Amino acid sequence: MISNVIDKKWQKFWEDRELFKAEDFSGKPKYYVLMMFPYPSGSRLHMGHCKNYIIGDVVSRYKKMQGFNVLHPMGWDAFGLPAENAAIKNNIHPEEWTYKNIRVMKEQLKNIGICYDWSREVATCSPDYYKWTQWLFLKFYEKGLAYKKKKEANWCPKCLTVMANEEVIDGACWRCKTEVTKKELDQWFYKITAYTERLLEDIKKLKGWPEKVKTMQENWIGKSYGVEVDFKIVGPAADKIPVYTTRVDTIFGVTYLVIAPEHPLAQKIVKGTKYEVPLKEFTAKLKKQSEISRTSDLTEKEGMFLGAYAVNPFNGEQVPIYAVNYVIMEYGTGAVMAVPAHDQRDFDFAKKYELPVKVVIQKEGSRQEGKDLAEAYVAGGVQVNSGEFNGKKNTEAMVLMADYAEKNGFGKKTIKYKLRDWLISRQRYWGAPIPVIYCDRCGIVPVPEKDLPVKLPFIADFKPTGGVSPLASVKEFVETDCPKCGGAGRRETDTMNTFICSSWYFLRYCDPKNNNEAFDPKKTGYWMPVDQYVGGIEHAILHLLYSRFFTKFLFDLKLVKFDEPFVNLFTQGMVLKDGQVMSKSKGNTVEAEPLIEKYGADTVRGFVLFAAPPEKELEWSDKGIEGISRFLARVERFIAAALPLFKDTRPVVPEKLPKELKTFYVNLNKTVKKVKEDVEKDFHFNTAIAALMEFVNFLYVFAPPEEQKSSVEYRSLLKLAVEDVVLLLAPFTPHICEELWAGLGYKESVFLHELPEADPAFIIEDEKEVPVQVNGKLRGRIMLSGGTSREEALALARALPAVTASMAGKKEVKVIYIQDKLINWVVL
RNA sequence: GCCGGGGUGGUGAAACUGGUAGACACAAGGGACUUAAAAUCCCUCGGUCGCAAGAUCAUGACGGUUCGAUUCCGUCCCCCGGCACCA
Secondary structure, three states, X not given: OOOHHHHHHHHHHHHHHOOOOOOOOOOOOEEEEEEOOOOOOOOOOEHHHHHHHHHHHHHHHHHHHXXXXXXXXXXXXXXXXXXXXXXXXXOOOHHHHHHHHHHHHHHHHHHOOXXXXXXXXXXOOXXXXXXXXXXXXXXXXXXOOEEEEEEEEEEEXXXXXXXXXXXXXXXXXXXXXXXXXXXXXXXXXXXXXXHHHHHHHHHHHXXXXXXXXXXXXXXXXXXXXXEEEEEEXXXXXXXXXXXXXOOHHHHHHOOXXXXXXXXXXXXXXXXXXXXXXXXXXXXXXXXXXXHHHHHXXXXXXXXXXXXXEEEOOOOOOEEEEEEEOXXXXXXXXXXXXXXXOOOHHXXXXXXXXXXXXXXXXXXXXXOOOHXXXXXXXXXXXXXXXXXXXXXXXXXXXXXXXXXXXXXXXXXXXXXXXXXXXXEOEEOOOOOOEOOEEEEOOOEEEEOOHHHOOOOOOOOOOOOOOOOOOHHHHOHHHHEEEOXXXXXXXXXXXXXXXXXXXXXXXXXXXXXXXOOOOOOOHHHHHHHOOEEEEEEEHHHOOHHHHHHHXXXXXXXXXXXXXXXXXXXXXXXXXXXXXXXXXXXXXXXXOOEHHHHHHHHOHHHHHHHHHHHOOOOOOEEOOOOOHHHHHHHHHHHHHHHHHHHHHHOOOOOXXXXXXXXXXXXXXXXHHHHHHHHHHHHHHHOOHHHHHHHHHHHHHHHHHOOOOHHHOOOHHXXXXXXXXXXXXHHHHOOOOHHHHHHHHHHXXXXXXXXXXXXXXXXXXXXXXXXXXXXXXXXXXXXXXEEEEOOOOHHHHHHHHHOOHHHHHHHOOOOEEEEEEEOXXXXXXXXX
């Protein structure tokens, strides 16, 4: 029965009945379960993909059986570079390529029996969809949250486009792993930094998110508290160099100042001096270095004296100014006070360039000199060499010194973040055009709403050139009228980062066909927020941060009533093969289809779920798939054999069951409870399935006393047990369970039936096996029934030969008696 | 370096708030059924000693707390993930 015939039969049944269609505004409680939608890459679905969708499918079916109105949609993150690259390679248009892939992937998803509401399918590359992506751009623009700026940006030489900071992983392109370089271009940005504090603060609201993801977002936002202090440059110009520090308590230990070589003040200081040319050379040299080597702490620290000094406002000391490779322009003020005694980087640099090391914080009770230090002392302690702050704890001094700087007008308390604005322009073809027109007279003019969508022209040559979007060469696209003055205008030719498209798709699912607005707030009000989001940890920052940003923006526009999109987040572990993530490019994929063909969809599903808890990474191996296959066959055989007994049964009355059958009933109840707990508490499908296996094993072994064999009580109980097994198993292995359910005489889908409830009155067994220990060592076990008193139990336990033996001649010190759990004698 | 997560049989893994370590499976070995095979069913299956009953050791290492520790505490080793010249 594991053939594809069963699979196809029920897949068609579900589709014909529209069984998994979500109903807007149904009276039932809603449940929105969402998978991160895939990029339709065209590769056959491999086990890595499948695990994700199977998890979501189990949740969705389970919730349906709990009586929820479930929304479980699917769509396609369909814009993006690979479409172009593959299209170029295979000489086929990206659009054709993408839609072809969508068809293939959809078919495969159906083949493993994933139950989506396909009527809500969206593809981000469809004009019906990206019209609203563009509309959202206009909203951002209206609110001043979309702006254009010339900036040196991360450039991937392979993808031939710029990218956001979030897309650079270890100095390389997150998609193709090519080392990222810099390129100065005029770019569009979304002002995510306007939401920094809320994005950080609201992490607290994300109770259902893994700590790990929250920490990653916190780190990415990178809030720090510090003080900005002005150091005056010695000389007639009277320029000030502002520095940012989180350790103002160490400021008396400043022995030099370091500044990014490209800092305008550095340039200014050396102008017309003998240092001008060397600085130019130094800057040029650093420019050639990649971002990785420049910002790696393994890189040797390098710098040059600029021939100038600055005054430490706290003590009036003059310190030399150095341009160094380890200070970057983008963070803080681009200049840093160097305290070699208490900062490892400064310490390394000072050693190399023989600069003084001045201790200002000492560990309590110790007396250290700068020359004694083998490394910087970064911990806390007591202030020394710090003027009026001497003797204070450094934590106290930090506060006092910040106040002191503010009072004297040379500093202010400052909060800094690492998060930067989101660069959204991409110089590629296959994306949503940025809906903007440039006019010589009116400047930047947004495309009026009524003219949306700005359709991506169908062009033959979409090869990237490098720095310019392929759209720039499409005359009919570029040349247009200015919507404001009617004069000649030029369209923006960059397209949007695909992460923009995926930052709101979960809203569109609530109202996918709406032609008048991005979504009806009443519908998003009903469905949102997403109750359970499932996806890979690789989006911990990227997609998840962007989606939160979008949601908060829409909240401010009063278009939605919630300011966090995802209540619960589950990050599933990846499927590895040979220690690496499965991917087509690595050539280490295990395709799902041959396995489905061989074992049937349910076995493949069951195996993936049984192999390990879903959050854990799974090193792929076929070993063990037989186990699930056998188990399902055992279930089928058992039911087939028991079926004749199910005639003329009646509802089970547990109170009236004879002793043996009561044990059976308790066992069933325990199984129901265990399975439901495992699924609901933490998605531990592996132990849920194990519990069902255990129960089925019990069913095979259990034999009632001869006189009960054909009793109506036994037959009714057996039927109840079998039905409960089918119901509990249904979310995991739906096809077989539908077949079995029909075999049991039901005309409707098993998913329209509610899950069994464990009867709390019949969870505890009458008899319990209790371990007996002497000095913590196991000496035997006794069977105790519910009513046994402590005295009786102890007497029984003491009578065990092994217990008597090990206590002989010893003195009893204490006895530990824990009801139903353990008996332990402490003897000397 | 810092912050997470982890280290349990030949393998994937279980073990609730400290209470019988290894559930459930896979693989392996033995047996039954069969002309044979497949399928199915039964038995064994962490190490050592023992014919056995049993004893004893065992959850990365070493200590500690406890009647009792995979679980709590300390020190250390290893693996995975994230962050990192961020001032």
